[in-house]
Structure formats: structure tokens, C-alpha cells
Amino acid sequence: MNAEIHRCGLIAVVGRPNVGKSTLTNALVGEHLSITSSKPQTTRHQIKGILSLPAAQFIFVDTPGFQVRHQDALNRVMNKSVKRALRDVDVVLMVVEAGHYDLEDQRIVTQIPEDMPAVLAVNKIDSMPNAQLLPFLQTFNEASRFTHVVPVSAEKKRNTDTLLAVLQPLLPERESFFDEDSLTDRSERFLAAERIREKLFRQLGEEVPYGASVVIEKFEVVGGVRRIFASIIVDRAGHKPIIIGAGGRKMKAVSSAARVDLEKLFGGKVYLEVWVKVRAGWTDNAALLAGMGYD
Ligand SMILES: Nc1nc2c(ncn2[C@@H]2O[C@H](COP(=O)(O)OP(=O)(O)OP(=O)(O)O)[C@@H](O)[C@H]2O)c(=O)[nH]1
């Protein structure tokens, strides 16, 4: 009889910035949908990653890392997005880093609605010896908020199947929300903008990516080629020449890395043109944020 049960549900992936929420979402779904980088606060927009197995559809909701420090308009919008995700899902998957659990993590735990099942993924176990990992895992005893504590490595795809096996029975019994071949709720336009932003986070220094956003001005398919025209919006005039780089080399490296990834993701040829524009103070201007797709 059990074979006939089908489950489907939303799982919010939450945690401090930089713990590996997006890497884990991608590992679970099996596609690089959500952008990742070594800098905290890479994710700004919620994105769903969908995994359809015969007996269950998992809809992972990757969220921005919950921010407790800086409070500009952009951070407020991102925190609101995490809170909203926590209300609208069936299960919470909280992510922490192996060996690290502090007040910031605890504050996120308190945001999880009381009656919602919650699982803890202890990520980055590849960077910690077992002798240290075991005592860390034992600190989450039976009294903890979590039904299961699962050590994983999102990067090395270790133990991700165990995580799916633990999550599956927590999903409600129902039919799938999305077609079996859907991977995400987001458009190719959104994925393209995000992939360009990922390259900014990966290829530029500490400050510039935080003041940058990407807007797709035009996205058209001509003769099977996706022709994408994008603008990188920066909040300071001084950041424009940094992004362009000497002889335009930085800009070229960013856009060609994005193009290569997008061709793989979309399974077809991509023509990508990227410009840089200055719009002073956009990160702290609610009206500009809304116009740029931050909700
Ligand atoms: N060693 C190791 N590094 C990992 C693992 N998972 C993620 N990382 C790294 O951790 C960094 C942050 O990963 P993200 O997936 O962007 O983290 P995030 O929690 O989504 O971050 P924000 O969106 O900024 O909140 C990246 O440099 C990843 O490569 C892992 O299992 N092991």
C-alpha cells in the first residue's frame, strides 16, 4: 500500500549567511540553480529548487541568510523574505556549519514556527575531522528543536541521500505541485541575472558586489540562440571602473563566465551583452529596490 502514497511539500532552507544553504539546495536538486560564493549574503532572492522522485516531490525554498547585523533597506527586505518563507512551508531545513553554533544560529531557531517539523543539516563535514565532529553532533541532544540532525557535505555531495530520506516522511501526502520535469519556479531571465551576479561575487573584491545588482533589459530567442542584454547597476560611480577593469578585461571575464554557465544550464547557445550603470544609493532605497525585483 505504501507504494501508492505520494508526498509533496515545501522545505525552507534557512540559516546564517554563508553556511552553504544554496550549495546544499543545488546538491539536493542536482542542478546549479541558486548562486553561491565564498562571500556571505550572496543570495538575495528566494528561489525554489524542485526534485521529483517517484514517491515524492521536494520543493526546496532557498532563502537569503538571515541578517542580524546591518539594517539597510536591502537587508530588511531579505529578512522579511526569510520570515515569509518560514510561514509558507511544510518543513524547515536549518543549516549550520560543522563546529559552529552560536547566538546568531539560535536566533534563527527561535523564528521557526512551533508546530513545524524541523531538520538540522550540519554542513561542511568535509572540513572537520570525525573526532571533532562527533562531540559537536552530540551537543544536539534529544531535547533539541530538531526531529533529526544530519551531517552532510553539500560540496562533496556526502550524505545528501540520507537528508532526503529523513525529509520525505515529513512532507504532506498530496499530488505534485509542479510538473515532474520542472527544476525551479524562476524564469530563465531571473536565472541569467543571478548567474551574472554570482560572477561579480566570485570575481570582485570585498565591497563592490554588495553594491551591485543585475537587471535583464532584453531577453530574446532568435534562431535558437538566447540573446540576453543585461545591466549591472552599481550604487557608487567609483565602482563602475572596477567592474569594467583595465581594458574591459574584468567585465569580459565576468560575462564570459556567466555565458558559459548559462549555455550549460539552458542547454543552448547564449549571446550575452553586459553594461554597467550607476544608480546612487539603490541598496537603501525601498522604491528602487521594488523596481529592481526585490520583494
Ligand atoms: N568545505 C565546504 N564548503 C562548502 C560546503 N558547502 C558550501 N561550502 C562553501 O561555503 C560558501 C558559502 O556557500 P553558499 O552556498 O553560497 O552559502 P549560503 O548559505 O547560501 O550563503 P548566503 O546566500 O550568502 O547566505 C561557498 O564558498 C561554498 O563553496 C561544504 O559542504 N564543504
Ligand SMILES: [Mg+2]
Ligand atoms: Mg545562498
